[in-house]
Amino acid sequence: MTMTKKHKDAVLLLAHGSPNSVDDVPAFLLRVTRGRPLPPEAIEEVSRRYAAIGKSPLTKLTLKQAELLAQQIGMPVYVGMRNWHPFVAQALQQMQADGIRHAVVICLAPHNSRTSVGLFRQSLGQSTDSEMTFDFVESWHDQSSLIQAFAEKLKSGREQANRESGAPVPVIFTAHSVPERTVLDGDPYETQARQTAALVAVAAGLDEQDWSFAFQSQGISGGPWLGPTVEETITRLKQSGHRGVFIQPIGFLCDHVEILYDIDILFKKVAEEEGMRLWRAESLNDSPLLTSALAQMVRSRTPAVAETRS
Numbered sequence: 001m002t003m004t005k006k007h008k009d010a011v012l013l014l015a016h017g018s019p020n021s022v023d024d025v026p027a028f029l030l031r032v033t034r035g036r037p038l039p040p041e042a043i044e045e046v047s048r049r050y051a052a053i054g055k056s057p058l059t060k061l062t063l064k065q066a067e068l069l070a071q072q073i074g075m076p077v078y079v080g081m082r083n084w085h086p087f088v089a090q091a092l093q094q095m096q097a098d099g100i101r102h103a104v105v106i107c108l109a110p111h112n113s114r115t116s117v118g119l120f121r122q123s124l125g126q127s128t129d130s131e132m133t134f135d136f137v138e139s140w141h142d143q144s145s146l147i148q149a150f151a152e153k154l155k156s157g158r159e160q161a162n163r164e165s166g167a168p169v170p171v172i173f174t175a176h177s178v179p180e181r182t183v184l185d186g187d188p189y190e191t192q193a194r195q196t197a198a199l200v201a202v203a204a205g206l207d208e209q210d211w212s213f214a215f216q217s218q219g220i221s222g223g224p225w226l227g228p229t230v231e232e233t234i235t236r237l238k239q240s241g242h243r244g245v246f247i248q249p250i251g252f253l254c255d256h257v258e259i260l261y262d263i264d265i266l267f268k269k270v271a272e273e274e275g276m277r278l279w280r281a282e283s284l285n286d287s288p289l290l291t292s293a294l295a296q297m298v299r300s301r302t303p304a305v306a307e308t309r310s
Contacts, residue, residue, distance in 0.1 A: 017081030038104035149289035151203035175251030177215035
């Protein structure tokens with residue numbers, strides 16, 4: 001991003017990344033697995049999912065989130081992706097060229113896990129500037145404006161679902177699953193994801209019986225993954241007499257394949273096979289409240305910004 005030389009502080013947003021086209025999927029998956037080959041059928045399945053949604057908007061939306069944040073805080077904001085362009089190393093090189101000396105680093109994954117945030121932290125080791133320093137945000141799953149952003153989308157979407165169904169529709173909060181072995185040694189991911197769901201439920205005025213929590217998008221690697229699954233939860237709600245379900249993925253900050261395919265296509269089909277309807281909350285994407293959440297974290301860690309922009 002362009003900037004004047006007077007800026008020495010900046011923000012670096014880190015995200016997972018997404019292939020630009022279906023043709024890029026094999027190379028993208030090798031980045032995800034850090035060079036470990038996947039079975040051809042696994043690559044074909046992932047390619048099919050990307051083809052079904054046309055193209056993941058993750059990169060475009062992440063760049064927009066950075067633009068909105070920069071406008072609000074008056075600081076340069078860079079974007080680095082761990083698994084695709086623009087890579088973290090590319091962002092770090094540009095920051096060095098622009099004379100950045102210090103950066104607040106925020107992962108666009110608010111729940112801390114060594115399988116996501118831990119790997120993002122490691123990626124900062126690609127910096128070739130020994131004098132550049134980083135203030136790394138470990139997690140922000142309970143940040144107040146983030147909770148309000150999710151609650152805003154939940155309330156408006158569920159009100160419409162309730163009107164269309166003629167009865168209150170139960171909510172399933174979701175986050176991306178991880179292997180069970182990940183959380184056995186104290187990894188905070190599961191606890192933080194469930195805490196976010198509970199906070200959003202309170203902010204949206206839900207009673208305990210109105211919502212449940214499930215993990216989605218389980219991987220194909222060996223060993224058990226965190227559950228319950230969304231599919232299991234839909235079936236359980238059907239058995240309890242419900243004829244519809246409302247999903248809010250609180251583990252994601254913008255639309256991408258885990259939402260546009262896994263929820264909008266796969267889980268919708270599962271619900272239909274159970275004779276149920278499925279609704280989904282809009283993703284945060286360019287939500288002003290999301291921008292505020294990011295800005296508040298930067299200001300809390302950058303006193304000069306807090307003094308001039310608060």
